[in-house]
Amino acid sequence: MxxxxxxxxxxxxITKLQKxxxxxxxxxxxxxxxxxxxxxxxxxxxxxxxxxxRSAMASELQQFVEFNGKDAEDDGSVAAKTHRIWINIxxxxxxxxxxxxxIEAERGEDHIKExxxxxxxxxxxxxxxxxxxxxxxKVKAGHDKVRDLxxxxxxx
Numbered sequence: 001m002x003x004x005x006x007x008x009x010x011x012x013x014i015t016k017l018q019k020x021x022x023x024x025x026x027x028x029x030x031x032x033x034x035x036x037x038x039x040x041x042x043x044x045x046x047x048x049x050x051x052x053x054r055s056a057m058a059s060e061l062q063q064f065v066e067f068n069g070k071d072a073e074d075d076g077s078v079a080a081k082t083h084r085i086w087i088n089i090x091x092x093x094x095x096x097x098x099x100x101x102x103i104e105a106e107r108g109e110d111h112i113k114e115x116x117x118x119x120x121x122x123x124x125x126x127x128x129x130x131x132x133x134x135x136x137x138k139v140k141a142g143h144d145k146v147r148d149l150x151x152x153x154x155x156x
Contacts, residue, residue: 004127009068013126016119017061020132021073023115024058027051030108040098043149047105050142054112057135064128102150109143 004010009017031051035044062072116136123129 006064006127006131007067009064009127013123013128014065014068014070016123017065017128018073020115020119020135021058021061021065022075023112024054024061025073025075027054027108027112028058030105034101034105038098038101043098043102046145046149050145053138053142057138060131060135064131099150099153102146102153106143106146106150109139109146113139113143 004013028051031047031054035047035051038044038047062074065072113136116132116139120129120132120136123132126132
C-alpha cells in the first residue's frame, strides 16, 4: 500500500472530501438565503461572511479532488434544500425574527460540525488532515458564534 499524498489521495478520502464539499455548499446557500430573510443588518452581514468563508472552503476541497483527476461536487444536498425551504417559511411566518432564523442556522451548523468531526475521525493520518483540521477550526468558530447569538437573541 502506497503512502497517500495530496495529489494521490485514496478513493475513500476523495469520497469524504466530496461529502464536505456538499456540506460547505449547503452552508453557503443556507447562510446567504437566511441573510435575505433578516431585517437585522448586523446579523445579515455576519451570515454572508460565514457563507462566503464556507464557499472558499468548498473551493479549496474541490481543488484537491480535481488535482486527483476526479470531478468535484458542485451542488448541495436535497436535505439541505428542504431545510432552507423550511427556514424561509418559518422566517416569513415569524416576520424574519432573528431568533427563529438563528435556531435554524444553529441546526445547520450542528450538521456541518458533525460532518467534519466524522470525516476527521475516518481519515485520521490522511494527507488532507492539516487542511481538514484548519477548516474544522473555522466551522467550530462559526458554529459557536451562531449558538452564542441564538442564546443572546433568546434573552431579548
